[in-house]
Amino acid sequence: MPSEPPRNGRAALDMHDAHDALARREQDSSLSLGNVPELEIGLLKTLVAVARHGGFTAAAGARGLTQSAVSLQVRRLEELLGVQVFHRTPRGPLLTAAGERLLAHARRILRLHEDAVLDLAGRPGAEPLRAAVPEDVPLARVRAALLRAHAASPPVRLAVSIVPSHTSLPELGHTFELVIATHHEPAPGAELLRVDRLVWVGAAPGAGAPLEVALYGEGCLLRQRLIDALDRTGAAWRVALESSSPRLVVGFAAAGHGVTVARRRWVPRNQHAPSPASTRLPRLGSVALSLHQVRSRSRALAAAAAAFSAALRPGVVSASDAR
Template sequence: MFRHVDIGLLRSFVAVYESGSITAAANQLHLTQGAVSQQVKRLEQLFSCAVFERDRHGARLTNEGERLLGHARRMLRLNDEVWADMNAPAFTGEVRLGVPHDLVGTHLARILKSFAQSCPNVEISLTSASSVELQEALRAGKVELALIEEPAGEPGADGECLAVEPLVWVGCAGGEAYRKRPLPVAIVTETCVFRPRMFAALDAKGLPWRTVFENSSIEATSATVRMDMTVTAWLASTVPLDLQILDASSGLPALPDFAIKLCQSAMPLSAPAQEMARHIRAGYMDRLRQAA
């Protein structure tokens, strides 16, 4: 006999967990509190177990709820992907997207793959450059959309903040380059937005430094770090698994958080560019949910 899980029940379950209460989940889902409570109750009846422990502080997951959460998120994600794919208009044309060097091969790669699969008739024209150069490309109309990195909490580019991440020092796993003085530093490009914050932090701590390598290639920069010739600084989520994040025990100064923003040119976005923007937002939102 076939058994079916109601997607609506799972959506209410995940909403209660992510928002922290039935009241907040009801507001998020545009339902009454009673409706959300009833859906959670039906879910518990379906699996013959409690998924939440309720107290005066709100709702917390039980062990069974923890087991269900990952399954529920995957089913909701697939449901939403199927719905979007089957109802999406057939986009054609070109999207001109600008991306900082360090973000091209990270989480964004999966987002671009998803977009290419759902919009096979749209050509993606990708420009990889520093955030400073990408802002100029936006102003000149050379790209329609761009991801921009800038210090969190400071006035900067107009755009939608997708994520805030720590900037971290990176070295060779088990390496010694971080002990050298002056500190040998590799920078991808002279216009890198991380550069002034890195050197200001080193100067404030009185640590001498020198740039050993500057080249607009993330692969070349990575190579000098792997050879233990230099250290560098990247967003935490972009650090390759074979390299080491250098924490406070290294003696290097703390670095500021950086925001990743989705920015657009002054011209109205084409339909394919609007769809690309939607994919990028959804991809980053999905990443944040997975990290929760």
């Protein structure tokens, strides 16, 4: 009958077996993690930029990249994960169901990344008030709003982006705490700031010639309104200019190089807007500008937001369509 190993020997064997088991588990875990794709921060930033700006061209400008580089980065993400992130459509990229889920993860990862960098750099992150303001709001009014918000709550870190409203509203609660955005109709739950009448701007088309059109950037509400109106006419048209800058689009059409849709207050005073009766173009109606705000439990953040919006409001409302 074999003799039983001494107690201290059995303990040593048990300890050795446990160590081996732990090593095997760590190796299995390492192999499992090794099969998970590594999502680079730059790729996630590009994903968020495309979703925010509504297209590859605008995202390229925001990221300081070429459009082809943005397309390659999105394709790289899709290849890494084995899913389609965007549907490519004539009116711009649209997130797939998988893309929507990835976007939510990307936002969380980027916030954690920023927190880690600030923490290790010895700069504790102050509470941010992040606001998105349309580019047609006077900059003097934006500066006054920043000064008032800072005076009301110095500990709050202020971050203001001058961006088209169609790119900022989906980011409310994620990238921005305060957004001024344009809608087809007044938005429920938001403060209505003004209603702008839409008009046609530019030269009337020649008989039998296709209509030359100055088009806004991908995702823009006015771009959608313009295309829908043109489709209702059944007339032939072609894009003469496409830009994300309203000033450039309106200026191009006002110079007689084509037609576009604009808020009446954007049209130069000496510019005659073609009437629907003279051009057979449909009437356009109006759009609403609204203030969206995320309620904060932080008193400092709430005070800064209230001061900022109070100072900004007169500059927006006073620019209302009065002509």
